[in-house]
Amino acid sequence: MSATHHHEHGHGHHGHEHDHRGHDHRGHAHGAGNERRVLIALWLTGGFMIVEAAGGILSGSLALIADAGHMLTDTGALALAWIAVRLAKRPADDERSYGWHRAEILAAFLNGVAMLALSAWIIFEAAMRLAEPSPVLGGPMLVVAIGGLAVNILSFFMLHGAGDSLNLKGAALHVLGDLLGSVAAIAAAIVILFTGFMPIDPMLSVLVALLILRSAWKVTRDSAHILMEGTPHGLDPDAIAADLVKTVAGVADVHHVHAWSLTPGQSLVTLHAHLVDGADAHAALSGIKARLGSHFGIGHATVQIEQGACADGHHNDCGEKQH
Structure with missing residues (x-):
């Protein structure tokens, strides 16, 4: 039994080495450029998220705060993409025979849970504001929302040219989804400026919260499935x-x-x-x-x-x- 088991692991180890050699070869070709693009998009999105959250608080706009929350999900997705590119370079060691790849999945799970909590808070706060509308400054809200849209477009094009990795495609889809949040905030600001209809702000914030909820649920479900050693999708x-x-x-x-x-x-x-x-x-x-x-x-x-x-x-x- 022991001799057979040792022999088989020898084969597995050989295959493992072969896979990593192939991975490293691709990494030399694309890793540095991808890492730089992801890092730029990460700083753009994370930096403007703070601006948008501050703008939401100062203008009283829940839609802006919700969009900042959606940008937080983008920042998390971009951070995971960057971590994955970095960790792929780290070799396996005695304590982590499969390397550091699972760190990405653990971070994704924690990110997903945090986003579920955030979307629930936005929906609760929107319900409170619909029951008792509060004033919103449409002018500052419009300026910040347009800035958010510009940042999302720039980040998307940075990621769109960063290669065909599933990880990077996922991050690009997050940013593309956030464009809808920025458009919703712009629409709410225009309605408030021209009609003074304040409830439009919490109404559209719920729409953004549902976008967060959808992506957060998928990330949490998929990462939990992997952490629970679930059978990969498509493999029977x-x-x-x-x-x-x-x-x-x-x-x-x-x-x-x-x-x-x-x-x-x-x-x-x-x-x-x-x-x-x-x-x-x-x-x-x-x-x-x-x-x-x-x-x-x-x-x-x-x-x-x-x-x-x-x-x-x-x-x-x-x-x-x-x-």
């Missing part, structure tokens, strides 16, 4: 087992399939493969790993090879060939 353990039996020569049965995610883009699998009598264990192992990589996009797999007769058909009792 039973389908993996059936596919390997069908496509890899010498594989009679696949069981104990466990799949989870390190990050949204990195899936890991462990499984037991029982071979037909006389099958080449090394060829089967190579075939399984190749199929997992090409068909399922799984770069990290630990495969336990089992050979010999099974007692009463129970695979846990299968004898293992040490090689």
